[in-house]
Amino acid sequence: MEERKVVLRELVRENPADIAEILSDLSNDQAADVIHHLFLQHAAADPLGEMDPDESAELVVKLDPKEASVILSRMDPDDAVDLLLELPEEIQQQLLSRLSRFDARILSNLLAYPPDSAGGLMSPEVVPLSLDMTVEQAIGHLRARVEEAETVYYAYAVDEFHRLLGVLSLRDMALALPEQSLRDLVVRDAITVPVDADAEDVARIFDRYDYFALPVVDAEHKLLGVITVDDVIDVIREEATEDIYGLASVPSEEGVDTTWFESLKLRLPWLYVRLSTAIAAAIVVGFYEGTIARVAALAVLMGVIAGQGGSAGMQTVTIITRGIALGELEPKQGLPLLVKEAFLGAINGALIGLTIGLITYLWKGEILMGVAACLAMLLNMIVAGACGVLIPLAVRALGKDPALASGIFLTTVTDVLGFGLLFAIAHWLLPGI
Amino acid sequence: MEERKVVLRELVRENPADIAEILSDLSNDQAADVIHHLFLQHAAADPLGEMDPDESAELVVKLDPKEASVILSRMDPDDAVDLLLELPEEIQQQLLSRLSRFDARILSNLLAYPPDSAGGLMSPEVVPLSLDMTVEQAIGHLRARVEEAETVYYAYAVDEFHRLLGVLSLRDMALALPEQSLRDLVVRDAITVPVDADAEDVARIFDRYDYFALPVVDAEHKLLGVITVDDVIDVIREEATEDIYGLASVPSEEGVDTTWFESLKLRLPWLYVRLSTAIAAAIVVGFYEGTIARVAALAVLMGVIAGQGGSAGMQTVTIITRGIALGELEPKQGLPLLVKEAFLGAINGALIGLTIGLITYLWKGEILMGVAACLAMLLNMIVAGACGVLIPLAVRALGKDPALASGIFLTTVTDVLGFGLLFAIAHWLLPGI
Numbered sequence: 059m060e061e062r063k064v065v066l067r068e069l070v071r072e073n074p075a076d077i078a079e080i081l082s083d084l085s086n087d088q089a090a091d092v093i094h095h096l097f098l099q100h101a102a103a104d105p106l107g108e109m110d111p112d113e114s115a116e117l118v119v120k121l122d123p124k125e126a127s128v129i130l131s132r133m134d135p136d137d138a139v140d141l142l143l144e145l146p147e148e149i150q151q152q153l154l155s156r157l158s159r160f161d162a163r164i165l166s167n168l169l170a171y172p173p174d175s176a177g178g179l180m181s182p183e184v185v186p187l188s189l190d191m192t193v194e195q196a197i198g199h200l201r202a203r204v205e206e207a208e209t210v211y212y213a214y215a216v217d218e219f220h221r222l223l224g225v226l227s228l229r230d231m232a233l234a235l236p237e238q239s240l241r242d243l244v245v246r247d248a249i250t251v252p253v254d255a256d257a258e259d260v261a262r263i264f265d266r267y268d269y270f271a272l273p274v275v276d277a278e279h280k281l282l283g284v285i286t287v288d289d290v291i292d293v294i295r296e297e298a299t300e301d302i303y304g305l306a307s308v309p310s311e312e313g314v315d316t317t318w319f320e321s322l323k324l325r326l327p328w329l330y331v332r333l334s335t336a337i338a339a340a341i342v343v344g345f346y347e348g349t350i351a352r353v354a355a356l357a358v359l360m361g362v363i364a365g366q367g368g369s370a371g372m373q374t375v376t377i378i379t380r381g382i383a384l385g386e387l388e389p390k391q392g393l394p395l396l397v398k399e400a401f402l403g404a405i406n407g408a409l410i411g412l413t414i415g416l417i418t419y420l421w422k423g424e425i426l427m428g429v430a431a432c433l434a435m436l437l438n439m440i441v442a443g444a445c446g447v448l449i450p451l452a453v454r455a456l457g458k459d460p461a462l463a464s465g466i467f468l469t470t471v472t473d474v475l476g477f478g479l480l481f482a483i484a485h486w487l488l489p490g491i
Numbered sequence: 492m493e494e495r496k497v498v499l500r501e502l503v504r505e506n507p508a509d510i511a512e513i514l515s516d517l518s519n520d521q522a523a524d525v526i527h528h529l530f531l532q533h534a535a536a537d538p539l540g541e542m543d544p545d546e547s548a549e550l551v552v553k554l555d556p557k558e559a560s561v562i563l564s565r566m567d568p569d570d571a572v573d574l575l576l577e578l579p580e581e582i583q584q585q586l587l588s589r590l591s592r593f594d595a596r597i598l599s600n601l602l603a604y605p606p607d608s609a610g611g612l613m614s615p616e617v618v619p620l621s622l623d624m625t626v627e628q629a630i631g632h633l634r635a636r637v638e639e640a641e642t643v644y645y646a647y648a649v650d651e652f653h654r655l656l657g658v659l660s661l662r663d664m665a666l667a668l669p670e671q672s673l674r675d676l677v678v679r680d681a682i683t684v685p686v687d688a689d690a691e692d693v694a695r696i697f698d699r700y701d702y703f704a705l706p707v708v709d710a711e712h713k714l715l716g717v718i719t720v721d722d723v724i725d726v727i728r729e730e731a732t733e734d735i736y737g738l739a740s741v742p743s744e745e746g747v748d749t750t751w752f753e754s755l756k757l758r759l760p761w762l763y764v765r766l767s768t769a770i771a772a773a774i775v776v777g778f779y780e781g782t783i784a785r786v787a788a789l790a791v792l793m794g795v796i797a798g799q800g801g802s803a804g805m806q807t808v809t810i811i812t813r814g815i816a817l818g819e820l821e822p823k824q825g826l827p828l829l830v831k832e833a834f835l836g837a838i839n840g841a842l843i844g845l846t847i848g849l850i851t852y853l854w855k856g857e858i859l860m861g862v863a864a865c866l867a868m869l870l871n872m873i874v875a876g877a878c879g880v881l882i883p884l885a886v887r888a889l890g891k892d893p894a895l896a897s898g899i900f901l902t903t904v905t906d907v908l909g910f911g912l913l914f915a916i917a918h919w920l921l922p923g924i
Contacts, residue, residue: 073682075699108701201666210662211644211703229643232665233634249506265728266508268721270644270703287720288701291727295698298731299813306738306809307802314814314824318831322838325806329843332802336795337850343794344854347787354783357790358776361906362769364794369740369765373758376739380732381747391747398751405755410762417770421777473794 066095074104081105082113090120093129097121102129107137115144118153127156130165134208136181136289139168176255179293180274180283181208186216189223189244194236196226208284209271215244222273222281224248250275253282257293262385264290301383304461305376307332335466339364339473346481355422356484359414359431364476366410367438371468374399374446379460382450396447403443404436411435426487434480442472499528507537514538515546523553526562530554535562540570548577551586560589563598567641569614569722572601609688612726613707613716614641619649622656622677627669629659641717642704648677655706655714657681683708686715690726695818697723734816737894738809740765768899772797772906779914788855789917792847792864797909799843800871804901807832807879812893815883829880836876837869844868859920867913871905878904 069077069092077096081089096102106114106129118126118141130138130153142150142165150169154162164182171177185203187196200210213231215223224244234243249267251260251274263272264287274283300310307328312321343350343360350357378395381387387395415432419425449467450460502510502525510529514522529535539547539562551559551574563571563586575583575598583602587595597615604610618636620629633643646664648656657677667676682700684693684707696705697720707716733743740761745754776783776793783790811828814820820828848865852858882900883893 073700075701079699197665204662204666210666228661228665229637232630232661233637233643265724266512267506268508270720287703287724291698291720291724294724294727294731295817298727298735299817302731302735302738302813303809305735306805308806308809312810314810314820314828318835318838321831321835325803325835326839326842328806329799329803329839330846333795333799333843333846336798340791340795343791347791350787350790351784354780354787354790357783357787357793358773358780360790361776361794361797361910362766362773365769365906366762366766370758370762372739373741373761376736376741377745377747380735384728384732387747395747398754402751402754402758406759406762409759410766413763413766473798477794 066092067099070096070099070101075108077105078108081109081117086116086120090117093117093121094125097125097129100132103132106141107133111137111140111144114141119145119149123152123156127153131157131161134181135164135168135183136179136208139165139178140173142169143173171253174257175253176251176257176260176274176285177253177282179257179260179289180251180253180285182283183208184214184273184281184284185210186220186281187213187226187240189215189240191240192236193231193234193238193240193243196231196240197236200228209286212269212271212273212284214273214281214284215240216281219278220281221279222248222250222275225273248273250279251285252277258297258383259385260285261290261293261297265294297383300459301379301461304459304463305372305379305465307466331466335470336473338470339477342474342477343481346477349481349485353427353484353488355418355427356480359418359434360477360480362414363431363434363438363480364473366414366435367442367472367476368469370403370406370439371442371446371472372465374403374443375450375464375468378447378450379464382454382460392447392451396444399443399447400440401443403440406443407436407439410439424488427484430480430484430487433483434476437479438472438476441475442468445471499525503529503532503534508541510538511541514542514550519549519553523550526550526554527558530558530562533565536565539574540566544570544573544577547574552578552582556585556589560586564590564594567614568597568601568616569612569641571598572611573606575602576606604686607690608686609684609690609693609707609718610686610715612690612693612722613684613686613718615716616641617647617706617714617717618643619653619714620646620659620673622648622673624673625669626664626667626671626673626676629664629673630669633661642719645702645704645706645717647706647714647717648673649714652711653714654712655681655683655708658706681706683712684718685710691730691816693718694723694726694730698727730816733892734812734894737892737896738805738812738898740899764899768903769906771903772910775907775910776914779910782914782918786860786917786921788851788860789913792851792867793910793913795847796864796867796871796913797906799847799868800875800905800909801902803836803839803872804875804879804905805898807836807876808883808897808901811880811883812897815887815893825880825884829877832876832880833873834876836873839876840869840872843872857921860917863913863917863920866916867909870912871909874908875901875905 093102183206185207211228213226217223224246225248226244230243251272253274253276271284271286273281276282303310309324312324411432414435415428418431419428450464453460453464526535616639618640644661646659650656657679658681659677663676684705686707686709704717704719706714709715736743742757745757844865847868848861851864852861883897886893886897
C-alpha cells in the first residue's frame with residue numbers, strides 16, 4: 059500500500075504523454091483509479107488530453123461526475139471537445155451542466171463544429187492584442203494571461219470588432235525593443251484558416267508554410283481561435299491511415315487494439331462486397347464452362363491475366379489517390395495522366411504479355427494459344443491503366459474519398475475483363491474450341 | 492519586357508512557399524531565369540529551400556556556379572544538404588569548394604549523416620546559452636544572433652564541453668522578469684534526440700510529446716543541432732506515402748509528375764515479380780488440368796476462393812503494418828494478434844464459406860461440391876489471417892520495411908493455397924473426379 063503511494067507520487071512528475079501511455083496499458087478500472095489520484099494532485103487533465111479520445115472517454119465515465127467535470131474544465135478546450143464527442147449525448151449534457159457557464163459555453167460552441175473541420179481542430183484560447191500597445195505592454199499582457207493561451211508563440215492583433223488585423227510572433231516581440239509599437243512588428247497579410255475549412259486542407263496549409271500555429275477566422279474575418287501544429291500531425295497521421303486502410307478495404311476505425319468482435323463487424327461487410335464482385339467475375343467464367351472443359355489450360359491462364367491487370371491497375375490507383383490526398387494532382391492533369399497510364403499499360407502489357415505468351419507456347423506448343431494469352435494480357439493492362447485513373451477521379455467527382463472504394467471497383471473491372479478477354483480472344487483465334 | 496520586370500519585382504514579396512510552387516510549374520530554363528532575378532534581390536535562398544530537393548537540384552545546376560554557391564550559403568543548412576544530396580558528387584564538391592571554409596565544414600559535416608536519420612534532419616544552427624546568464628542577457632544574445640538560429644522558440648543551455656544541460660523556452664524567457672537567472676527557468680530533464688535515431692522514430696517522438704523543436708545530441712550528450720516540427724511533417728508524409736505505395740508494390744520514388752519512362756522503369760520490375768508469383772500459383776492449377784477438364788465448375792470457383800483469401804489477408808496485413816509504422820504494436824502483442832486474426836479468419840471464413848457453398852449447391856445441385864467450396868474457403872481464410880500477422884512480423888524481424896514486401900508474399904500464399912485447397916478437397920470428397 060505504501061509502495062503504491064510512492065509510485066503514484068512519482069507518476070505525477072512524468073511527462074503527461076508518458077502518463078497517458080501508462081494509463082492506456084492499464085485496465086479501465088485501474089486507470090480510473092490512477093486518474094482519481096492524479097486529480098487529487100491537480101494533474102489529471104494533461105494526461106487525459108494526451109490519450110486517444112475514445113480511450114479517455116471510457117475512463118471519464120468511470121469517474122465521479124463532479125470530478126470528471128472539474129477535470130474537463132482544466133483540459134485544453136480542443137482536447138475536452140474531442141473527449142466529449144466520444145460520449146453519449148446524455149453524459150455529454152450531464153457533464154456540461156456541471157461546468158461554469160463560461161466553460162460550458164466555450165465547449166458547446168466548439169461542439170457545434172464538425173470534428174474534421176478547422177473549427178473542430180482549433181482552440182479558442184487566444185489572447186488578442188491591440189495594435190496600440192507597445193512591445194512591453196503586449197508581453198505584460200501575455201504574461202498575465204499565459205494560462206489561458208493555447209500558444210503564446212504567436213499573438214494576434216484584432217480591431218474593436220475582434221476582426222483579425224495581423225499576426226505578431228513572440229520571437230519578434232522578444233527580440234524587439236520594449237518601447238517599440240506593435241504596429242512596427244505586425245505581419246498584416248497573414249495566412250489564415252477559414253473556420254469551415256476541411257481538416258485535410260488545414261494540414262496542407264501547415265505542410266506548405268511551415269508555421270507552428272495559424273489563426274482561424276470566420277467569414278467576417280473575426281478571430282475565432284488558433285490551430286497548433288501538433289493537432290495537425292494527428293490529422294496527417296489519421297488521413298494517411300484512412301487512405302492505407304481504404305485501399306485494402308479496412309474501415310478506418312480499426313487498429314491493432316480492436317477487439318475481435320469489433321473487427322468482425324467492421325470487416326465482414328467489406329468481405330461480402332468483395333465476394334459479390336468476385337461472383338460477378340465468376341459468372342463470366344461460368345459462361346465458358348464448356349470451353350474450359352475442352353481447353354483446361356485457359357483456366358490456368360485466366361487467373362494470371364486477371365491478377366496482373368489487378369496489380370498494374372492498383373499501382374495506378376495508388377499513385378492517383380495519393381496524389382489527390384497530398385493535393386499534388388491538379389484538375390488539368392486528368393487527361394494527360396489518363397493518356398500516360400493507358401500508354402504505360404500498353405508497354406507493360408506488351409512486355410508482360412509477350413512473356414506469358416511465350417511461356418504458354420513453350421508449355422502447350424500451340425502458338426495461337428500463346429497469342430491469345432498475350433493479347434488478353436495487353437488489352438487488360440491498357441484498360442487497367444486507364445481505369446486506374448478514371449475510377450479515383452470519378453469517385454472524387456461524386457464527393458467520396460477515392461481511397462475508400464477505388465480498389466474494389468478496379469479489381470472488379472480487371473477480373474471481369476481478364477477472364478472475359480481471354481475466353482473471347484481464344485474463341486476467335488482458336489475456332490475449334 | 493517592362494511587364495516582366497514588374498512581375499519579377501512583385502514575386503519577391505510572395506511567401507517563399509508560394510514562389511516555390513510557381514517555380515515548380517515553370518520549365519527548368521524559365522525557373523532558373525527567375526531564380527537568377529531573385530538572387531539579384533537576395534531572395535533566392537528561401538524559395539529554393541521550400542522546393543522538393545530533386546526539383547531545386549535541377550535548377551541549381553543551370554545557374555552560374557558562383558551564384559549557386561552564394562545561394563547555397565544563404566539557405567538553411569538542413570535544406571542546403573538535402574539539395575546537395577541530389578547532385579552528382581562532382582558538382583557537390585565543386586559547389587562546396589566555392590563556399591567559405593566555415594560554411595563548407597558545416598555542410599560537409601551534415602552530409603556525413605544518413606538523410607533518414609536525426610543527423611540528416613537537424614539544423615546545426617543553434618545559439619547555445621550559458622546558465623550563468625540572466626534572462627535579459629540571454630535575450631540580448633539571441634537578438635544578436637537571431638539570423639544564425641534555426642529556431643529561437645527554444646534555446647539550449649550547454650556546459651563548457653558543449654554538453655546539453657537543459658532547454659529554455661522563449662515563452663518562459665519572454666514572460667519572466669529580465670533579471671531572473673536562466674537557472675530558474677531551465678528544464679533539465681529535457682527530451683533529446685540521439686543523432687543516429689531513425690527519422691521515423693524522431694517523428695514518433697514529436698508526435699508523442701507535441702514539441703515544436705527538439706535538441707539533437709551525440710553519445711556524450713553534446714548538443715549537435717535542432718530538429719523542427721516542419722521537417723518532421725515531411726517525414727510523416729513520406730513515411731505514409733512509402734507505406735501506401737509499398738502495399739501496392741509502387742516504388743516510393745513515383746508521384747503524379749513522374750515521366751512515363753521513369754514510371755515504366757520503376758513499376759515493371761514489380762510486375763515481373765508479381766507475374767512470377769502468379770505463375771507459381773498457376774503451376775498448382777496446372778497439376779489439376781485433368782480435373783478441370785472433367786469438372787470445369789472448379790475453375791469458376793477457384794478464383795473466388797483465392798480472391799477472398801487475398802482480400803481478408805490484406806486487411807490483416809494492412810492493420811499490422813500500419814500498427815508497426817505508428818509504433819502502436821508492442822512485441823508482446825504478436826501472439827495474441829496471431830490468435831485473434833486466425834480466429835477471425837475462421838469466423839469470416841465460415842460465414843463466407845457457407846455463402847459460397849450454398850451458391851455452389853444451388854448452381855450445380857451437388858451438395859459435396861458445395862461442401863468442398865465451403866471448406867476450402869474456411870481453411871484459406873484461417874491461413875490468410877495467420878499469415879497476415881506472421882508475414883509482416885517476419886519481414887520486420889529481417890530488418891526490412893513490412894509495408895514493402897508483405898503484400899506480395901501474402902497473395903502468393905492465398906493464391907497457391909486457394910487453388911490447391913479447393914482441388915485437394917474436391918479430390919477427397921468427390922472421388923469420381
